[in-house]
Amino acid sequence: MFTVISRKTPARDISQIEVFAPRIASALLPGQYVNVKPTTGSRYVSLPVMKVNHQAGTIGLLVQAVDEATSLMVYNPEIFIFEDMTGPHGRPSLLTECNDSELVKAKFLFIAGGLGVASALMQIEWLNKIGGSADVLLVAPSKSLLLFRDQFEKICRNVFLATDDGSVGFHGSVTQLLGLLPRDQVKGYDLITTFGPLKMMKQVADFALNHGIPATAGFVELLSVSGLSGFRLDVGSESLDAATQGPEFDARQVDFQHAISRSSISVTSGKDAEDAVKVRDISGKSLGEPLSKQA
Template identity: 35%
Template sequence: MYKIVERKELAPSIFLMEIEAPRVAKSAKPGQFIILRIDEKGERVPLTIADYDEAKGTVTIVIQAIGASTNKLYNLQAGEYLADFVGPLGQPSEFVHEDLETLKKKRIMFVAGGVGAAPVYPQVKWLREKGVNVDVIIGGKTKDHLLYVKEMESIGANVHICTDDGSAGYKGLVTNLLKELIDTGNKFDEVVAIGPMIMMKFVAKLTAEYGIKTIVSLNMLMVDGTGMCGACRVSVGDEVKFTCVDGPEFDGHLVNFDEAMRRQTLYKSEEGRKLIAKEKEEGHTCSCKGGNN
């Protein structure tokens, strides 16, 4: 059993949970995810890690209450327990493996849309601890939907605020703000975008015009989280990848976003879920260990 040591509201229908999970906290790296189950009969819920503290033995996750399981999670309070909390899973962000001196010479821009600010935070934190210059665009519908602004600022990131309605910061799309920053002389060596699929698609489209390397996280496609169900299958360049085992981060200029968005929509429908279940029964070809060939 895994104890919920803290729970708090961040924005409408969005909440944070800090979970006591020492082994996960000890091994976690930026970009990875966990899978939890509320109880023995609960469905598997994959969530990207929003923070981890090895000393405290805790892992932080941020959840948006949009379905049956996440709404059930929403009703849990500090002091209660989760049945399962498995991880870390997936591949860490690639910069974790880069030469530190080379990394320190870079200026990296993160574009965080909505709940995407949560998985962006541990990446920014890791880089700032290593002395890397980091900018972050945090976007939300309104000022009440902005996440992790103070936390990003407290670790020394250069934060740019963007809201759809102009209630805080720049009024408009994150892509327009990113373009404005680039056009006014800001040079970014790399862009990392995490948020709604459509946002990441247009961030990648914009950065391709400027020749800026771009990484995106396709964590919202994950279902089973082990590479067995095939629901997170995505085309990256000429290869078929599985988000949960090969990702969740990929080269944004190579991702087939239209295909990914169709698959995301497919899983939301009853007919689509039946199709994915059929694919799972029949097996699929993937690059993951333990997959059916």
């Protein structure tokens, strides 16, 4: 069992939850996630980690109420002990395989919306601790749903904002805003990493492909809000499990259109769980190694 230390409500139907989990906190790397079972009868929920406090042995989670299990975590303050939590799960971010000196010199752009801001915050704070920096583009339907803007402004070199209704920042899509940035600035990014809704990540993937910029996309939010904990991705000639062999993949290879068409379908049977979300094979367009790995 895992004790809930605190709960905050940064936006409607969304909770920021701090949990005492020293073993998991000591092992977590950027890009990984945890599975939480709030009560005995509920399902496990895959959640992005937004913060780790090694000294206190706590991890910060972001959860959105979309079904019974997630609603228990968001709306029921009497649940101060989670039945179970497992992790860390998934492969760490590509960034963790790179030399610190290379990370300090490289230019990164993170694009995040929805629960994806948690993963972006975790990775950017990790970069800061080793002397690196990043720009971030935050996307939301409105100002009230633009999460953790103040925190990003403290740790990022540049913070760009885009809202669907124009209540703050740029009024328009993520690609429209990217198109307004200086061309040299955009082409200067060594890696674009995106987290959030599938439609937004598709826009980022298409933009990166068209401009020849390496890009990765994280799918923890899809695992969390849809319960698709067993779906597979066809990456090139391979079929990969998003939960165990991801959750980040080469954004330019994902067939987002097919993923979007299936995103409203819950995986409730073994047959459904075996269905794959297709990924297009882009010959000669693999992510490759934009940064050198540690020996």
